Amino acid sequence: MSEPSKPQGRKFQLPEHLKEYKGIWVIVEQERGSVHSVSWELVGEARKLADKLGVEVGAVVLGADSPELNAICGDAFTYGADVVYKVTDPVLADYRTDPYTRVMTDVVNTYKPEIVLLGATTLGRDLAGAIATTLATGLTADCTELDIYMDNRSLAATRPTFGGTLLCTIQTLAYRPQMATVRPRVMSMPDRDDSRTGRVVEVFPTLREDDVITKVLSFIADREQNEAQLAFADIIVAAGKGLGKPENLKLVFNLAKVLGGEVGVTRPLVQAGWTGFDRQVGQTGKTVRPKLYIAAGISGAIQHRVGMEKSDLILAINTDPNAPIFDFAHLGLVGDALTILPALTDAFGKRLSVNRLAG
Amino acid sequence: MHIVVCIKQVPDSAQIRIHPVTNTIMRQGVPAIINPFDLFSLEEALRIKDKVGARVTVLTMGPPMAETSLRKALSLGADDAVLLTDRKFAGSDTLATSYALTSAIKKLSEEEQVDLVFCGKQTVDGDTAQVGPGIATRLGFQQLTYITKIESIDQGAREIVVHRRSEGGVQVLKTALPCMITMLEGTNTIRFGKMDDMFRAARYGLKTWNKDTTGAEETKVGLKGSPTVVSKVFVPKPRAQKATMVEAEAPSAEAQAAAAVEAIFGAQPKLADELLARAAAGL
Numbered sequence: 001m002s003e004p005s006k007p008q009g010r011k012f013q014l015p016e017h018l019k020e021y022k023g024i025w026v027i028v029e030q031e032r033g034s035v036h037s038v039s040w041e042l043v044g045e046a047r048k049l050a051d052k053l054g055v056e057v058g059a060v061v062l063g064a065d066s067p068e069l070n071a072i073c074g075d076a077f078t079y080g081a082d083v084v085y086k087v088t089d090p091v092l093a094d095y096r097t098d099p100y101t102r103v104m105t106d107v108v109n110t111y112k113p114e115i116v117l118l119g120a121t122t123l124g125r126d127l128a129g130a131i132a133t134t135l136a137t138g139l140t141a142d143c144t145e146l147d148i149y150m151d152n153r154s155l156a157a158t159r160p161t162f163g164g165t166l167l168c169t170i171q172t173l174a175y176r177p178q179m180a181t182v183r184p185r186v187m188s189m190p191d192r193d194d195s196r197t198g199r200v201v202e203v204f205p206t207l208r209e210d211d212v213i214t215k216v217l218s219f220i221a222d223r224e225q226n227e228a229q230l231a232f233a234d235i236i237v238a239a240g241k242g243l244g245k246p247e248n249l250k251l252v253f254n255l256a257k258v259l260g261g262e263v264g265v266t267r268p269l270v271q272a273g274w275t276g277f278d279r280q281v282g283q284t285g286k287t288v289r290p291k292l293y294i295a296a297g298i299s300g301a302i303q304h305r306v307g308m309e310k311s312d313l314i315l316a317i318n319t320d321p322n323a324p325i326f327d328f329a330h331l332g333l334v335g336d337a338l339t340i341l342p343a344l345t346d347a348f349g350k351r352l353s354v355n356r357l358a359g
Numbered sequence: 360m361h362i363v364v365c366i367k368q369v370p371d372s373a374q375i376r377i378h379p380v381t382n383t384i385m386r387q388g389v390p391a392i393i394n395p396f397d398l399f400s401l402e403e404a405l406r407i408k409d410k411v412g413a414r415v416t417v418l419t420m421g422p423p424m425a426e427t428s429l430r431k432a433l434s435l436g437a438d439d440a441v442l443l444t445d446r447k448f449a450g451s452d453t454l455a456t457s458y459a460l461t462s463a464i465k466k467l468s469e470e471e472q473v474d475l476v477f478c479g480k481q482t483v484d485g486d487t488a489q490v491g492p493g494i495a496t497r498l499g500f501q502q503l504t505y506i507t508k509i510e511s512i513d514q515g516a517r518e519i520v521v522h523r524r525s526e527g528g529v530q531v532l533k534t535a536l537p538c539m540i541t542m543l544e545g546t547n548t549i550r551f552g553k554m555d556d557m558f559r560a561a562r563y564g565l566k567t568w569n570k571d572t573t574g575a576e577e578t579k580v581g582l583k584g585s586p587t588v589v590s591k592v593f594v595p596k597p598r599a600q601k602a603t604m605v606e607a608e609a610p611s612a613e614a615q616a617a618a619a620v621e622a623i624f625g626a627q628p629k630l631a632d633e634l635l636a637r638a639a640a641g642l
């Protein structure tokens with residue numbers, strides 16, 4: 001990407017006292033001992049940006065002290081962090097906006113990073129919106145590309161707008177830290193390097209449970225709820241209006257089952273009540289980046305495209321050879337999804353079972 | 360109980376098209392609508408009004424033409440409407456927008472204490488999801504985003520229990536009023552307006568406020584109050600290559616499917632290995 005012409009109209013110089021802000025931080029999203037993969041994707045991305053700037057990567061891990069939390073701190077080094085800020089307090093056991101905001105505001109003000117990155121998840125966007133306000137700094141949401149402009153060492157955060165029809169690059173020039181949330185599964189997962197270590201900075205905030213107004217009464221895990229887990233699926237078989245009627249959804253479920261994948265749908269199918277919102281892929285649904293995305297009877301409207309176009313491999317099946325989906329799918333099949341889906345299910349089934357016999 | 364619902368008038372993104380030749384956005388004739396995410400929050404506020412009684416004020420910041428969206432919200436059952444409009448607000452980013460809206464909510468609170476603020480989860484044009492948290496933080500309200508259900512609300516005890524979507528599941532949270540809530544989409548369906556409300560909406564004397572009405576400081580709004588700078592806007596590069604069409608030996612679905620499987624495994628040998636390993640393991 002070329003560097004932009006200078007923005008006009010305002011002064012954009014970084015005041016002298018903000019020049020001491022150094023280093024790139026990732027706030028590691030940890031809930032109940034498991035880390036959202038976007039955090040490691042961001043540590044990998046932060047590593048690249050930090051090497052460009054010649055600064056350190058800091059990973060901030062918040063929670064109640066536990067062996068799991070220590071393991072997460074170790075993982076942060078293996079993915080590319082130089083420093084781990086380990087912030088522990090029993091009050092931080094479950095995510096709640098208020099105590100997390102108070103603690104992160106203090107930690108940023110104490111250690112002064114120049115860039116703070118979070119995943120554009122429900123936690124990341126909730127927390128980022130709050131701390132950018134307490135820190136009175138710029139925050140760019142839901143980015144899909146990050147870069148450093150070396151002339152002024154500033155973060156260039158690029159994000160889709162107008163539902164993906166336009167991209168814009170946003171910068172925070174005269175304030176620190178520069179903040180951004182980044183869409184999951186857009187940056188690639190870094191390779192682990194188990195030989196990497198770094199230093200741990202332990203932070204013990206003084207929090208009292210009595211001061212926190214919001215209480216977590218319970219947590220209902222999705223795996224106990226039969227909700228689709230599209231964001232983490234390696235293979236997604238998705239259906240659009242081309243399937244004709246709700247009964248035909250079983251064809252995509254059958255194929256997904258053979259492949260060990262999940263089923264996704266377009267927004268019109270959710271609106272028509274064919275299936276729940278948890279399976280919707282696209283602008284107002286989930287953004288997915290599976291290894292294989294099979295789009296059956298999907299025309300490829302922009303609202304759907306922005307949610308899946310980063311998939312490693314897209315196979316589109318559509319009766320209309322001029323459907324927009326063929327403009328960005330990798331593989332195309334012109335034909336009726338209703339007959340091709342069962343044939344694909346058979347073909348994959350045979351191919352995979354033959355190997356089992358041979359093996 | 361006084362509930363403020365913040366809404367935004369946006370272009371209907373479903374109707375925005377890219378010009379196939381010039382590759383630019385075609386805005387002409389694109390109708391303005393209430394941000395679809397805001398409707399889930401408006402409906403939830405109206406349900407609280409139905410259930411426990413409340414005054415619902417809709418608030419928007421925008422150009423004078425945003426009046427249309429306020430009247431629409433009134434026709435659906437909102438009691439009052441405030442249009443926050445000032446040329447000085449132009450160019451506000453999310454930090455400046457949340458400041459300006461907060462100044463209006465504080466003024467509304469002087470008339471009647473505000474107990475709940477509802478915002479849309481995000482807008483369809485900006486997609487930031489940052490203004491709601493900005494308002495909650497500035498007001499010192501409890502922040503409840505991505506809410507899927509309001510389980511109970513107790514006016515006497517000033518307590519509210521909600522379900523909040525998080526990445527791995529749903530948090531059930533109990534907190535105290537006042538709070539700021541953003542509803543997750545698909546959690547309810549916006550009602551049809553009643554005839555009485557439609558007539559009232561048409562006649563309603565809209566409150567139009569500016570920077571001076573709410574006492575917003577000039578340095579904190581508009582471009583001056585916005586830390587972020589848009590340095591470039593561009594149309595995404597269309598993927599140069601179109602799909603490779605799978606060639607089958609025969610026109611049957613079986614032949615097409617067999618060819619597609621080979622094409623997939625040819626393009627992604629690692630994926631083939633993984634699937635085969637998984638199949639071999641009997642998973």
